[in-house]
Amino acid sequence: MCPKSIDQLQEIREQRKEQILSAALELFAQQGYHATSMQQISKNAGISKGLSYNYFESKDEILSTLFLRFSKEIMEMLDTNQDREITNTEVRQFIDNYFKYLEEKKEYCKFFMQITVQPGVLEMIMTGSLGQIIMKNNEYFIKFFQKLSKDSAEMEMLVFTSLLKGYSLQYVFAPGMITDVQKEGMKNMLMAILNRNN
């Protein structure tokens, strides 16, 4: 292949990249990062190992790309269109989206949790540009809970985030243990927290 047109070329390259990323994600989620070799990724993508290095500088770059993409997808759910404030309806929407995401992309979430928990990863994220976004969102989130409850904002927020994270953990890692009824129950419980004024 060669310059058909610059745009077309770029698009083909982009497709190949996606091909590699998709193959890598599948294996990472299945076997973990360290247990997955570039050989396997390439084979799963239907190309040679050498070619993978034409599209990504390193195995690590593949991981980072996937991880950042996921993080941004989650962050955008809460993003509030940059109005520097999180409203009640926005949080409700976030809950809906998040639960849907958890359901539809369970493997992706599993992968994400595995990576996040790895030593050094969290520190690396928080010092990067993504860390800025996370901290900003966190700040808005705190303000939101302060509006909701003057004297116990931090506690309300801790309960909310704990419920969300703990539920996610169990949902992703203990399949079949959580019924649809419980899923809806948890959603309602989270929603209910948003209504508890003062």
Next chain:
Amino acid sequence: MCPKSIDQLQEIREQRKEQILSAALELFAQQGYHATSMQQISKNAGISKGLSYNYFESKDEILSTLFLRFSKEIMEMLDTNQDREITNTEVRQFIDNYFKYLEEKKEYCKFFMQITVQPGVLEMIMTGSLGQIIMKNNEYFIKFFQKLSKDSAEMEMLVFTSLLKGYSLQYVFAPGMITDVQKEGMKNMLMAILNRNN
């Protein structure tokens, strides 16, 4: 060294084993399992790599030993002295012990979470003898919540476990974000669930 006495010898061997385990745990928690080599573990324990293999069959055995030990420590907190029933006071004690453990052995908990989340690990645990114990305890726990609340036992339990796991995650991985006030608040909240009859 040679047969001073069989007991003494055994004790020395035991000490060496502990030395290796302790060195390994420190590195596993710091850098992760895969990123830690036997060379490093041995060096950290102040012995040669070869000697490590005199005490453990493989790197994996070191990991398993640490992991099982931790699991059993947690399980014993809920163990109820084998009376096949979990009482209210037992759960209260469990909460106390668990929170103390989380505080005192934060690194250990971090390590445990990292391992648990790894692909294949959970399946391996649940099919082993530890899995039996976990499932038994789970069963007793369900019964406990059924006594507590007839019509929403599963939901109460989901909330309880989600709060506990989500809180643990944040406490262990986001140091400094959780104040003592919040810690006590969370404890009280968990305790409160136990009081909500029907």
Next chain:
DNA sequence: AAATGATGACTGACCGGTCGGTCAAAGATA
């Protein structure tokens, strides 16, 4: 007490194998 033997802890060089990453050459397209 001195010499010898026996035991098991301990070392470090070594091995097979794998992995991330490179590169020269071939293929494909204009």
Next chain:
DNA sequence: TATCTTTGACCGACCGGTCAGTCATCATTT
């Protein structure tokens, strides 16, 4: 021909694990 894609052989590094052999210590013999 010129240019980009693609391949797969190849490299050096490292890792988990092994093993022949050393050494300190005690028991036994002289």
